[in-house]
Amino acid sequence: MSTHAPADGTAAPNSPPPVAKTSTVKPAGTLYRGREGMWSWVAHRITGVLTFFFLFAHVLDTALVRVSPESYDKVIDTYKNPFVNLMEIGLVGAVLFHALNGLRIIAIDFWSKGPRLQRQMLWAIVVVWIVVMVPGAFFMFKHSFELLFGGK
Amino acid sequence: MSSMHSPIPPVIEAPRSAPGRPRRGRTNTEMYAWLFMRISGVVLVFLVLGHLFIMNILDGGVQRVNWAFVAGRWASPFWQVWDLLMLWLGMIHGANGLRTIINDYTRKDGTRLALKGLLYTATTITIALGTLVIFTFDPTLR
Numbered sequence: 417m418s419t420h421a422p423a424d425g426t427a428a429p430n431s432p433p434p435v436a437k438t439s440t441v442k443p444a445g446t447l448y449r450g451r452e453g454m455w456s457w458v459a460h461r462i463t464g465v466l467t468f469f470f471l472f473a474h475v476l477d478t479a480l481v482r483v484s485p486e487s488y489d490k491v492i493d494t495y496k497n498p499f500v501n502l503m504e505i506g507l508v509g510a511v512l513f514h515a516l517n518g519l520r521i522i523a524i525d526f527w528s529k530g531p532r533l534q535r536q537m538l539w540a541i542v543v544v545w546i547v548v549m550v551p552g553a554f555f556m557f558k559h560s561f562e563l564l565f566g567g568k
Numbered sequence: 569m570s571s572m573h574s575p576i577p578p579v580i581e582a583p584r585s586a587p588g589r590p591r592r593g594r595t596n597t598e599m600y601a602w603l604f605m606r607i608s609g610v611v612l613v614f615l616v617l618g619h620l621f622i623m624n625i626l627d628g629g630v631q632r633v634n635w636a637f638v639a640g641r642w643a644s645p646f647w648q649v650w651d652l653l654m655l656w657l658g659m660i661h662g663a664n665g666l667r668t669i670i671n672d673y674t675r676k677d678g679t680r681l682a683l684k685g686l687l688y689t690a691t692t693i694t695i696a697l698g699t700l701v702i703f704t705f706d707p708t709l710r
Contacts (some may be wrong), residue, residue: 440644460667468662472690475655475698482701484708485635492633504630508620515617516610525606555625 452538460517463510470507498560505553512548517540603666608657616652639707648702655698663691 448454480488494500520537524530530537624630641647666687674680 447697459705461665464662464665465669471658471662472694475694479697479701481635481638482705485639488638490634492630501630503623508624511616511620515609519613522606523611543657550608552625557631559628559631560616 420517434531449551456517456520456538460514460521465516466510467507467514498557498564501560505556508552508556509545509549512552513545516544603665605661608661612657612661612668615650616658619650619654639705639709642702642705643707648681652699655702656695659691659695659698665686 445506477488477491480491490513520534520541523537524534615694623633642651667684670683670687674683
């Protein structure tokens with residue numbers, strides 16, 4: 417029997433039944449727009465661009481090892497303060513999200529169950545991100561914290 | 569009962585298929601670019617996260633990084649290959665990502681051409697500079 421046949425027989429034979437009759441869940445409006453799929457895509461772009469631009473600066477500063485030990489140490493010393501330290505934590509957070517979400521994209525593309533589980537996979541990587549970033553940020557900021565607030 | 573109304577699968581045009589423009593050549597460059605992003609991505613997950621962990625978290629993190637530290641690492645071919653691979657894969661992966669973004673947001677052909685020209689120039693110079701530094705670095709300089 418046709419799946420489009422209305423149960424009560426009141427609708428016209430060829431018109432689709434109203435959403436309320438096919439689902440008990442309130443319609444979200446759209447599957448992608450404004451939801452996890454779209455926002456993870458936006459975040460993937462932003463973290464990717466930020467990381468790529470950082471790469472230019474990072475290759476340039478590291479190239480100073482070829483100029484002289486003094487010039488390299490002089491530039492690297494300007495990174496050893498709490499402000500740059502915070503930006504480093506931001507960079508690690510951006511790269512970690514990009515890496516985890518990239519693996520999620522690969523799973524969506526190549527794993528047969530990937531597209532169906534894309535939402536759950538996003539929340540899974542968000543949990544992994546938090547679990548890694550909390551101790552990661554702690555160890556990364558430890559020195560700055562001691563510098564700012566005394567410590568030993 | 570209503571077998572006459574067999575469902576016809578909806579025809580959806582492939583995204584970014586640019587109806588006016590015929591495909592050039594027989595090779596599918598975009599498919600290889602897509603595949604490269606996934607393969608290099610998996611490799612970079614290990615290379616970059618390993619790099620970030622060693623440099624930012626292990627043994628006091630950035631505080632201990634100086635010329636002598638870099639010299640000690642690049643005395644070993646293992647870290648030279650690691651960094652070289654990370655440089656090439658990271659730069660090409662990033663450049664291809666930015667190429668996609670330029671294609672998505674530029675409207676005029678001139679703007680697109682200029683931005684891509686800038687992107688490819690900056691990428692080539694950065695890869696060349698990084699490669700030169702890794703191969704010509706002298707750890708016994710000091």
